[in-house]
Amino acid sequence: MKFTLTNWTEYQPGLLRRGSLTLWITAEALSCWQAPKRTTRGGEPRYSDLAIETALTLGLVFGLRLRQTEGFVPSVLKLIGLDLAVPDHTTLSRRASKPRAPKKLQVFHLPETGSVHVVVDSTGLQIYGASQWLEEKYATKSRRGWRKLHLALDADSGDIIAQVMTDQDAGDASQAEPLLDQIDMPIHQFTADGAYDGNPTYEAVAGHSPHAAVVIPPRANAIERPDAGPSRQRDLHIAAISADGRLECQVATGYGKRSLVEAAIGRYKSIIGRRLRVRSFSAQQTEVAPGRAVLNRMLECARPNSVR
Structure with missing residues (x-):
């Protein structure tokens, strides 16, 4: 391709x-x-x-x-x-280091339809220190962990519209609601990988935009649950996978758009960095906030239009 x-x-x-x-x-x-x-x-x-x-x-x-x-x-x-x-x-x-609430980011390209296609994913950021070197040299278990950065991307423009940073033990599905709380515009589709599969994600999307389509691949051993409430869309995905196969279902639902947020994570790590510089958690949250604004500004300077 x-x-x-x-x-x-x-x-x-x-x-x-x-x-x-x-x-x-x-x-x-x-x-x-x-x-x-x-x-x-x-x-x-x-x-x-x-x-x-x-x-x-x-x-x-x-x-x-x-x-x-x-x-x-x-x-x-x-x-x-x-x-x-x-x-x-x-x-x-x-x-x-002063704790502050997440700020809503400036969106440079507002969608003409009035709603956005949100794509979310998470990645790990290293904490300042030489833990990996110590583990390799002295075969010791380091107590130093890492942070998890959750990003929500507008699939049409590529702008980062929401961001949350947690510790390494936070589940991805639990951060769907904090990400959606930072988005003022209605959502017509929410796309994520299998790590967000669960009732918390479907309930968070339904509470934000009741008519939004949720595209999350269910687990391989997932079964349909009648009268599942907001998770009813999950049952439809399970039935579609059983009838047409997983790849056909992903093509029909536009699941391939999720690669855009993976590209945004790659830009963050190549331009901003893979490692956090400060040590306190509140200061680390402040550190990643300018990074997303910088990436949006750089994307506004040069926005590629690629076609197959």
Whole structure:
């Protein structure tokens, strides 16, 4: 199977723009750089969340540590001609560790139909440390684990529209509802692999968009359950697999779209990295949040249109 690009003349300049060191700050961002005054008791913060997120995002894109970020951001602002106070590395570390609710991401390409085809999957991210080297050299069992990053992708545009990070013991099906809570638009199809097979996923999709189609391959030993409620679609998949075969059922339901989220995971690990830099769990959640926004922005610069 071969594919070709139909928009190479637009795609090539877009790839070049991904590496362009062109930064600008809007007037709204300048007005929000300083933190607003508190209305309750306590110390007055100097920097807003926007200033912290901007510094962390620039450090993530250019692969800088916090001290290097503290030196990089003022130099960039000086080239732009702006005299803004920049948070130091201790402030960045402390504010990054502050727990916060997941933010809804900006979607650059809104669907014309008013609904989205959501594709979800998860991957593992290594925690900072040399656990693998120690295990190989000294044959010891390391206590250091890894984190699991769950992504929800818009199959039509390729934008990451939701993200959740958990520890390694969290099941994939249990994170379907937190992912859907970050999506405001209705869903016309929810596609995932067999790890999301279960009542929690079907109930979460039915609670978000009752008329959405759920495409999850059931287990090989799955059996039909009459009056299964939201899981009734699962019984239809089991019957279709028994009649036509698993491959024919996947082609008919569009299950192949799931490869798009696997490609997004590959982009995350190749561009952002396979390993988390910070050590606390709350700071790790803050670390992966700019990464998804960066990938959406890069995809907006160059979006391929490939056909078979």
